[in-house]
Amino acid sequence: MSFSSTEENYIKAIFHLSEDGDENISTNDIARSVNAKAASVTDMLKKLKEKKLITYEKYQGVRLTKEGERIAKSIIRKHRLWEVFLVEKLDYSWDKIHDIAEQLEHVGSQEMIDKLDKFLGYPKLDPHGDPIPDASLNIKSQKQTLLTELSIGDKGKVVGVKDSSAKFLQYLDTVNIHLGSDIEVKDVFEFDGSVVIQIDRKPKSTISKLAAQNIFCSVK
Amino acid sequence: MSFSSTEENYIKAIFHLSEDGDENISTNDIARSVNAKAASVTDMLKKLKEKKLITYEKYQGVRLTKEGERIAKSIIRKHRLWEVFLVEKLDYSWDKIHDIAEQLEHVGSQEMIDKLDKFLGYPKLDPHGDPIPDASLNIKSQKQTLLTELSIGDKGKVVGVKDSSAKFLQYLDTVNIHLGSDIEVKDVFEFDGSVVIQIDRKPKSTISKLAAQNIFCSVK
């Protein structure tokens, strides 16, 4: 069976909303993430239920079925592979690729995506550090530690971002934080939670708590 | 201004139908090439006229405006660049790429296509030998000679195909005719127009008139 771009967008949204926490997903939350009104979402939920991609009872919220999850992962696989392509081959910066990948993710057969995967050298992570499902849709999510969880003196590497909005990514660029950057926590200010860090042995700098809450690190 | 995939498909179809001959294009011809009924075409023609992409008077057929032509060329540029990508980077064969490129051609900004162009090394021709418009949408159509126009003894190279349907391309593959193949006309049978050729100094073979009418050659 095959699905419209719109259906795919709903499925992907539900999947992402399910990532943290395992409560049922609400109509309003979905509406927010697909940029539509609740009324439209209700309509679509009926359709997706009909197609057995979600379980859904009126007023009770929604959750993906096994099959729905499979579809979601295959869309995410496409999305992230295209993102790698845009950055590695077309030389895009990581803050510009989301919208284009959003379009590309609805294009192409399974076969073509597997060929793309091969061409890219079977990358494990996308340009934001998010894991790419493999051809059998296995996705291994490395345990993620937020920068705010590190203590003074801890050293590590930047391995991902939680917020991958263009504004945040551009901010990271200007303060020289990139995927793979060495990072050391020099100080944490109690009163506002801001963090003094050293990136790649450059001069120390300070970032806000909000920023720190959106950076994933490995610790060594 | 931006256009829906459907609108783009109509514009592209009109452009291609205008390629040989400069009469106005008929509703039925368009219907055939976009796989829709004439009634749908009439609807769309009104819309495209409204947007000043075509000139159109009831019952008088249609023709692209300068702007319409510009759009058409930019779609063709996208289409052909993606085709090059599919063949050169993803290792597709030339008979499998049309449908995928058909989807990809509606994706991506001008900027991204220019980056793709750069990444591919500014190719001049697509995998079927058709010219790719450059970034300013200039398209130089090399004079095309059909294999049927060659005489016995003429030598040349295969530079393109007129029919680029999967069936024809697969046929060419099996008889070992590829873009760039050396070709020599050994004989022509008057009674049915079939042509005896030698490809890349392999053993002689015979192809039908219909086949020969769909192969473009350079002559030396």
Add this chain to the structure above:
DNA sequence: TTTTCTATTTTCACTTCACTAAAACAATTA
């Protein structure tokens, strides 16, 4: 515990886009 309130969700009536079948209407040709 029952009632009331409020925020969320659903239903309903209607829009736009692309499409179709059938009827009506031009244009062409015999």
Add this chain to the structure above:
DNA sequence: TAATTGTTTTAGTGAAGTGAAAATAGAAAA
């Protein structure tokens, strides 16, 4: 001029969306 072919109009469909009104669940108040 009549017949045929091609084109447009009309009326209606399905997908995706909207605003407004009605329905409902869950929390707060009685």
